[in-house]
Each structure stands twice: as C-alpha cells, then as structure tokens.
Amino acid sequence: MRAAFGTLFALWGVAALAQQPGFSNRNNALGTGYNEQNQIQYGAPSGTIDNNAPQQKADSTKKPKIRKPLESYFFDDSTRARSIFVWHPDLKYNEVKQSTIDTLIDGFQTDYPYQRLRGGIGSAYLGNLGGASIPLDAALRPDYRNFSFAQILDAYLVTPDRANFYNTKKPFTHLSYFFGGQKKRLEESLWATHAQQISPSTGMNIDYKSRGTRGTYTNQGARDKNLSLGFSHTGKKYSIHAGYIYNMASLKENGGILRDGDITDTVFDMPEVIDVYLTDAKNEYKNNVFYLTQSYGMPLRRLSDEDFSIAERSSVFIGHSFLYSRFWRKYTDTKSGMAKGEDVKPYYEHWYINPTASRDSTFESLLSNKVFVQLQPWDRNGVVGVINAGIGYDVHHYYQFAMQDYLFKNKGHNENSTYIYGSVEGKVRKYFSWRADAQYHPFGYRSQDMNIGGDISLSIFPKGHPVTLSGSIRLDRRTPGYWMDNYFSNHFAWSNSFEKETETRFSVTFSAPHIGVELGADQSITTNKIYFGADTLPAQHNGSVSVTGLYAKKDFRIGGLHLNHRVLLQFSSAQEVVPVPLASVYLSYFYEFNVVKGVLRLQIGLDGRYNTKYAGFGYNPAIGQFYNRREYVEDKDKNKKLLEVGGYPFIDLFAAAKWKRMRIFVKMQHLNDDLIGGRNYFSVAHYPLTKRFLKVGFSWSFYD
Structure with missing residues (x-):
C-alpha cells in the first residue's frame, strides 16, 4: 500500500x-x-x-536564402567571372557558341551590316540601307535551301543560330541610333537590347532592330525590322534555350534607273527626277520563328560538394530541339507603273495571270524536331571532349498561287525529310582543337543528301601572344531548293528537275592578332552548280566550277596612326556561273588619340572600298533574286562591250569617339561623289549607290 x-x-x-x-x-x-x-x-x-x-512565440529569424552560382558546363571559370557575356545556342548539338558585345570604337562607323563582312570588304548592294545585298566574297554568299527568296536579306535576318542570349550580373541595356541625309531621303537605324538575370543561371532578354531609308531615287524606300525574345537556363545539369523571332521587310522596288547616263554623264541636284523602271512595285516579307532546345546531363558517378560543374566529369546528356518557322512573301506591281517609251524595252516580258497588275504571294513553313545524345567520356575540354549523335525529322509545307486555284482549293505541297547526324570534337588545353561532323538523309525529300567535314586549329603563344593556324575541309551533296524546281507567278514560271549539287571546299587561315596579321585561302569546286542565268531564270551548269580566294589582312600602327588593310583576290573558272571581282579592297586610315585620358578617346580618318570591274549581278524584284547579268552596251565608238560594274572607289570621312560608355560617330559618306573616280558608282547593274551625305550615330550601354 x-x-x-x-x-x-x-x-x-x-x-x-x-x-x-x-x-x-x-x-x-x-x-x-x-x-x-x-x-x-x-x-x-x-x-x-x-x-x-x-x-511558445515562433522564431521569426529566417535563414538566409542561398543564391546558387552559375554552374553551367557550357562556360569556364574565366567566362563566369565576366560581368556580362553573350552566346548563341546550337539547335543540333548540346553546345553554345560564345560571341562578343560590340562596345569598341574600332569600326563603329561601319553601320551597314553587309559592309562588315570579311573585315569590311563588304557586299554588292542596291545602294540603299534595308535593300537586297550579296557578298563580294563568293565563299560567304548565302545559299538558302529553305525559302530562297529571303537570301537577299541575309545580312538583316535574325535566325536561332544568330539570336543572342546573355548572362549579366547587373541589368544590361544597350541603345543605338544612326541617321543621315535630308528629311525626305532620311536613312536611320534603331537598335535596342535589354537583358537581365532571374538567377545566376536563368535570364531573359529582348533585342529589337529597325533599319531603312526613305530612298534617294524614286520608289527606293525600305524598312527592315527584327524582334528577338529569349529565355535561357544554364544549370548544373539541365539547360534550356527558348525564343521567338520576328523578321519583317518592306521594300519598294524601282528595278534600277532607266539610263545609266543620267548618273555617269549628268549631274542632277534632285535624284528623284531620274527615270526608273518601276514606280509602284513592292516586296513584303514576314517571318515568324519559335524555337526551343533543352538537354539534361547525367554524371556517370556521384558528384561531390567540390564539383562546381559537371564539365570535368564523365557524363551523358540527352536533349531535344524544336523549331517552327514560317516565311511569307508578296510581290505587287502594276503595268501603268512601268517605264514606257519607244526606246524602252518592257521590264517584264510575260503577264501570265493578270495583264494589268501583279499580286504574287509565296509561303513556306518548316516544322523541325531533333533528338540527340551527347557523351562526355572524360573532360569536356579533353582530347576527346564530346561525342554527339542525333536524328531529325523535318516537315516542309509550300504554297504558291496556281491557275487551278480558280476552280479548286489549293492546299499547297508537303515534303518530309529524315536525317541522322553526329560529331566528335576535342582539344588539348588552349593549343590544339579538332572537330569532325557528318549528316546524312537516308530517306525522304532530301534522300541521299550528305554533309561531311572537319576542322583543326593549332595555337602557340610566343611571349604570351596567340598565333593560330587553322584549316577545314567539307563535302556537301544537296538537293536543290523547292523553289528552284517549282515556281509560278505573273511574270515568271518554271518547272525544273535539277540534279543534286556537290561542293568540296578547303580553307586554311593563319592569324597573329598582336601584329595585326591574318592570311587566308579557300578553294571550292562545285559540280552541277545551280544559278540564275542572264535570262533571269534558274539554270544548272553542266560540269564543275572552281572558285579560289586569297585573303590578307595587315594593320600597321605608328604611334596613334593606324593603317588597316584588307585585300581579297578571287578567281572563278566560270564567271557566267559564279561572277567575282578579281580584287576587292578595304582600307581604313585614321589617327587615334586621347582627348581626356580615361574619359574621351577620338579617331579621325578615312575609309575606302574598291573592287575591280567585272560582269556583276543584276537584280530582279519579281523573283527577289540576284542573277548573272550578261548585258552588252555601246561605247563612244559604237562598239559593243560587256556591261561591267566596279572600278570605283567609295570613300568615307569619319570621326568616331568613345566617351565613357557612349560611342559617337560623324561621317561624310561617299565623300568623293563627283570629285574622285568619275560617276560610275554602281555595285549592281543599273542601281547607283547613294550620293554624298552626312551621317551621325550614337550608342549607349547601361549596366544598372
């Protein structure tokens, strides 16, 4: 008890x-x-x-949120340390290609995008910003297999492999504005970029460009607009790039001036009174692109806390890419808007659909899906860095007006294509890198097409300066684009059955930037080359065409005096198939000095471009293509000779300055107009370049 x-x-x-x-x-x-x-x-x-x-009173003290650093295997330590860097995604492989943000004063005065090619040698163009252009360097000429009508605008178009993605430690904004000429002929460009991070690995950005002119000559105005939206996440294992692109172009087409003598033999104070072939013709382009590429990495052994990135660990990546692109083009004109006269040859010979007006529209869409695997055997930057393999499936849809549309609904034409592809690449630190890749279409629309190539690069660093020797070889067998075989419109119609083209290309480059030297050579041999002939129709060359290019760059510096030289020599075995000028030159001579050290730096100098005479291109608005013009004209002695373009120096006087984060230039474009070189300033037959005018440009960068 x-x-x-x-x-x-x-x-x-x-x-x-x-x-x-x-x-x-x-x-x-x-x-x-x-x-x-x-x-x-x-x-x-x-x-x-x-x-x-x-x-019990709750503990109100919150643990600080851990902000994870950028751990992506795409970027090395030196890249991650930058305050901002930029890259482009690759929709075929689990890779990105790093680029640069142009904030330098050098070359800032060159505002035409097509004049920056090959270090400034540039392109043949219609004389106005926003219009069609084609590179003088044959190796750089675009050859669109999809919607070939757009290749004349290649210098302006934004594509997924050109779209910028950013990583920035602070919100980044970049604005540029360029303008020049009289108000009624105003030429202007507006570029705007904004990028910011959601986290160190996740960001978004917007890029916008608007470029064009009201035109110097009658019916010459143009306007090109581009919008690119991007979202990216580059994490430790998972990465995704997604975006939307909108490209638009509205081009007034005058067909060139009626009489070249109005430029070469006469001085007109009012260029708009010079007669042109077409007074109301117009081309309109619209392009919408949605794309996404993503991948997930699986390390082959468990990561430790010390493993900042899987770039140095054996891993397997699986990924998927998606792209939907749709292009639309409309060409319009009227017969009443065309030049007339007893000595005027009709600009268009045929009027198949409507005898008084044209309204030709073409449409093409591409739906593409790819699934790929990437093996990283050891180190991503090792001797065998990554091995890639993938399979892709493309669905093409084409539409153009056909006469039977009056009776039946035209649903267009569909084609499908399946292909497999792969690559292997590696490097030995910063001294040696190599890559080999291949793509093959086993069946479908482009059955038996094949693209095989490889690249190597060897670098040494005497006294810490890089000296690089690189080379590449590529074999490309390709099916002609759909529009080369099939086209019907008011002025042109054709139905072809061209054979596949086969091109073999070799190139080698030597570069020593610290002494301003770059040397290059390339050789291409093309069998069954397809081109637009003198009759403005597509044709196929029976045989092989060889084009050789030799490029040299040398920059001299004597104190503040800069003497920069770019020279390109080209040889074509068939000028009527691949026309090229023998020599193309770009010279930039300027003096650079500090106005206020560390605050304001100034360049004052001259830019000059020149290419030798050759039977250059003509341009036809109705098909939106450059063609190999073979036109004969009479000289002063009534002897007929082949019409050639070139042989004219185009000189600009400029002053460019960088004040903190702002760049400014003032330029007298075409300084030598009616002063040096005569007046034969044509780079495309019957399309004169702009006359002398003053241009001003500003560019700001904000990191706030």
Missing part, C-alpha cells in the same frame, strides 16, 4: 511540474524525443497530448 501511494504521489508531481512555464519547450525526461510547441507527450508517441500548454 505504501508503495502504491508513493507511485501515485510521483505521478502527481510530474503532472504538477508539467504546468510550469517553459516545460513544454524542453525535451522531457521520459524518452519521447518530441519537442513540438504546445504539445507534451507522456510515454510512447501514442500517449496523451495536453493542448492547454502555454503558447
């Missing part, structure tokens, strides 16, 4: 103690191990809970 009372008394004591403040916040001595607020448990976890225990 005494023992029973003792046990009861002990239990009462514990119960009384439980009413004491603070007891519920201690681990009780009965072995429950529970320490929850407002709860006391007796015995096992299934014991009684006292809900009348005093309330």
